[in-house]
Amino acid sequence: MRLIIIDDEMWSREVVKKLIHFKEYSIELIGEADNGLDGLRMIEQLHPDIVITDMKMPGLSGLDLLKKLTKFPNIKTIVMSGFDDYDYLRQAIHSKAVEYLLKPIKEEDINAAIERCVDELRLDNEKVLTSNRIFTEDNHHQEYLKFLRKLQLVIIKKQPEAVRPTLAQLIMFKSEVNSAQMIVKLKENLLNQLQQYLYQQNMDYSFVMPTQSSATLFEMIEHITPIFSKVLQDIGQPRLKQSSDIINIKNFIDQHYMYPISLDDVSDAFFLSKEHVSRLFRKTYNESVTQYILKKKMENAADLIRTSQLSYREIAYQLGFEDISYFYKQFKKIFGCTPGEYKEKDHIST
Structure with missing residues (x-):
């Protein structure tokens, strides 16, 4: 899970960093900002899973930042404040913040809030997997979810060499994937796993599109294997990220x-x-x-x-x-x- 901390007081950010059990919850601190505007830019660029923000900051306040964050429904927010202010609390509730913490922050409180964020993110991921249901029978569906988790690990770990043996496991569903419609649905679902990861990493994913039609499950596996392998090989190198960076930089200057x-x-x-x-x-x-x-x-x-x-x-x-x-x-x-x-x-x- 990727975390950004936003607070105009450096000592406050340092306290939060010391209190969080990063290893226990597999949290990675990917950025800090000392004002709401820089924090928002960082969020837009880095796509964190969790944001911890103070409410009272110069420029873009925590209240304004929470309003901006409504366009990022997948981000979990923890709000901090030195004031027991009802308006702050109401806005935090309205923005669906996971927790509203009063300063001075206590170790047990911040970690309880982090744990809630992690649990909600995992639940959201399960809902996404469930909503993309391919198989009607529960036993097949559960097996497919297990397969998707293996595939997601291959993507996250950037292991192009593991793509072919992992995708080959789809053969277990050959009797269930018995129509052209099922093949198309399965292909789109698998490529969507790759697209979601690239989006989270702020990389271009428009090219990850099914181009060839597949008559059988075997053909479909052969068609998507090189797509996964090439993308994972590329993102293990800086070239793809640099391509995204330079496009965004030029657009920023043009604007x-x-x-x-x-x-x-x-x-x-x-x-x-x-x-x-x-x-x-x-x-x-x-x-x-x-x-x-x-x-x-x-x-x-x-x-x-x-x-x-x-x-x-x-x-x-x-x-x-x-x-x-x-x-x-x-x-x-x-x-x-x-x-x-x-x-x-x-x-x-x-």
Whole structure:
């Protein structure tokens, strides 16, 4: 289970970390944030199973964060507060938080809350497995659930060499999987296990789609085995994660370039080192993050010069430039002329 702790007081986060029985509940701390906004970004990027958050924080408060977390129904939330406040408690209940704990946090209370989260997550997983029921008879259904747990372990442990022998165990159901409809349903259910894991790891899973039709159970196993093997081999290497990272980084810049953002802001947004972001971006696009941001700003500036009545100072300010002379200098560097000369050329050409 993956955990994120959000609290603006570092000492409070340290106390929580010391009190939690990480090994007992198989909990992995994947991130900490000292405010709600950074915490939300971290949640969106890392997809934790459990979030522990304080209620009173600067910027995005715990109350606001709980409202945002309603779009992540699978995340279990533990709320902490230094105030015995009914409004806080009511909001925690409304947001379906697992527990509302008053500071100072006690060891038995935080671990009881963690245990409840773990139990609820396991129950949710069982419900998902049950809702994807393939076989009507209980004994076949129970055997299939056992098989799925084995397959999930192969995925989690990233064992491509174990894919074929594990999927081969499906032969035990050959007498039950006796129609084209059953084969399609079984294939979709199995590939969904892989898609869910990739989603939780914030990786692209759109390519994990059944492409070949299968006439028999044997054919279906042969068709999906290389899909599982290749994906597990890939995610054991950094390439697939990097592909997801660079797409998200470029999209982030495209959406925020008009603000005064820098390489620091981009790397902070994705909880990656500046060096990693810089190296990955240059390798993919053959230019630096700073160069790309500047290029986007100048392209937008040129478009505004052509199509709007804004002054050059207003355009510069709108694109995050506080120094008008720096804006002029960068514009001329990109286009080989000043904004005024550019506008005149555009006017003449039209």
